[in-house]
Amino acid sequence: MxxxxxxxxxxxxxxxxxxxxxxxxxxxxxxxxxxxxxxxxxxxxxxxxxxxxxxxxxxxxxxxxxxxxxxxxxxxxNPKKYYIIGVDIGGTNVSVGMTDLNGEILSYDEFPTPQNTTDELFEKLQSTVEQMIKKKSIPQFKIFGMGVGVPGITNVQDGFVYDAPALGWQNYPVKKELEKYFDFPFYIDNDVNVGVLGEHWKGKGKDKKNIIYIAIGTGIGSGIIINNELYRGTNYSAGEMGHMVTDRLHAKDFQPTYSGYGFLESIAGGSAIGQMMTERINKKVHAKEVFNMYQEGSGDAKEVVNFAIENLALGIANYISLLNPEIIILGGGVSGAYPIIKNQINDILKRYTPQSCELAQTAFGKEAGVVGAAALFLKEHDSILNI
Incomplete structure (x- = not known):
């Protein structure tokens, strides 16, 4: 003994x-x-x-x-002792990168998400990773492992994705499938949990204990760190901010933008903003175009954007009131409009929250998911790096 x-x-x-x-x-x-x-x-x-x-x-x-x-x-x-593969599987694109143990990205690639079969997705992922390792002349034994972010509620213990509407996955055994293609250790989690881990490690949330990361894209999701620990909830669905109800009257007749989407993302997500504007002007437009029209003074665009951002801000205010975080970080495609929407959001936060909270736009670009996935691996893998 x-x-x-x-x-x-x-x-x-x-x-x-x-x-x-x-x-x-x-x-x-x-x-x-x-x-x-x-x-x-x-x-x-x-x-x-x-x-x-x-x-x-x-x-x-x-x-x-x-x-x-x-x-x-x-x-x-020595951050070159080992290397980590970071993967962000999105509904549109898959991002793949290699980092050292300090999170420095040494290699990055992306490819369109195959829509036909999951076999095609994993085969393409395997070949991309192999080419990356070969190109950098990294011996196989120096690959520490891989972190993977997926856009859905994920049981991190069993490796099941309960629901990922963007990929058409329900109760999908992603861990079992990945084991067919990779023989090094890997860990899988919801992409916004991966996002908040990346922010905590290398981003705007570094040196902070209580962080909310909100990804505003087609849908709206969030990752939560409380006292330096990722909070996943009882059934791994903590942070499903897109299901918040922020308008009682509109909630009565609410129709989801996509099957499985919640109220808030169906009125304030990127697809919802584009869809609302499309219905008004009878012409197909996307969220980015709507924000451009907003800046150009379009009355319709102002009504659409103001409605969406007001509801988003109310959701953020609820988070601040409940969890009292040090910082809320906005990521995802719609966060690119942060300079346009920040004043409106801050005005609403001042009005409805008991305490002030720092609000910031992510400093990461397209590499965000890769850094977060590497952070996930380091967090979950039992090694000398963990305390």
Whole structure:
């Protein structure tokens, strides 16, 4: 029993040392010992093991001590120890990328989502990943694993997608299917959960404990981090913001934009905005065009956009009142119109919320899903990087 406990303590201490190096690099052995309150000899032994295992590099000397002693050798985390594949499966496109352990994207590709069969989708995904690895000359053993975001309610334990309207999936065993094509570990989750993990790791939510990420595209979904932990809900459906009801009168006659879509996304999502404008002017238009028409002074566009954004803002106000987050980050296609809509949203938030909350547009572009998927893998995979 003593041997078992000693081994566990050693593993915990090694993880703490590595985390300290990642958080405060470049840093010396002596400073690590001070920060995490472990003896210098123990820290030195653990650091030597981390160097031998290529988790850590020595990078030169730091400042000498006040008494003029020998300059300490600094240490830095080695983000090239392994690489992660990040995948974002959307209803229109599939994004694929490779990152290092710091989330730096080393390779990126995308392809249209095959509409015929899921076999075609996974075969294309497999060939894209293989070509990416080959092109970068990465040995297979250096692929740590893969994170995958999908646009639907996902049981992350069993790997089932309960419902993904954009892909036509219901109770789909995506984990079982992926196992046919990939032999390294992978983890799957809802794309907005993946989004909020990416924001927390490398985006606007970095160094914040309570974050809401709202993706406004064809539909509307959100990811929630509370006290640094992703909140998925009892049945993995937390954050289904598109099902919020923000207008009692319109809710009586509400018709979903697509089968399975909720009230809010059917009046404030990208497709809904385009559809409402199309009905008014009897000409097919998309959300981006509606916002352009709004800026040009179109009365119809103003009515459509104002109605959609008012309901979206009420949904955001409800989130702030219930969860009191530090920041709400807007992503997805419609968030590109943030400069146009932010004043209207902030006015409504001031009116209806008990506390102020920072509202921001995501800083990520098309690579958002890839970074988030890499963050998902690091969060779920049991390794020395986890504390």
């Amino acid at each position: 003593q041997k078992k406990n000693a081994k566990l303590i050693k593993q915990i201490n090694k993880r703490l040392v590595l985390k300290c190096i990642r958080d405060d690099e470049p840093i010396s052995r002596a400073d690590i010992a001070k920060k995490i309150r472990i003896s210098r000899p123990t820290v030195s032994t653990l650091v030597n093991q981390l160097i031998e295992d290529e988790w850590v590099n020595e990078v030169g000397q730091g400042d000498s001590t006040a008494s003029g002693g020998r300059k300490p050798i600094n240490l830095m985390f």
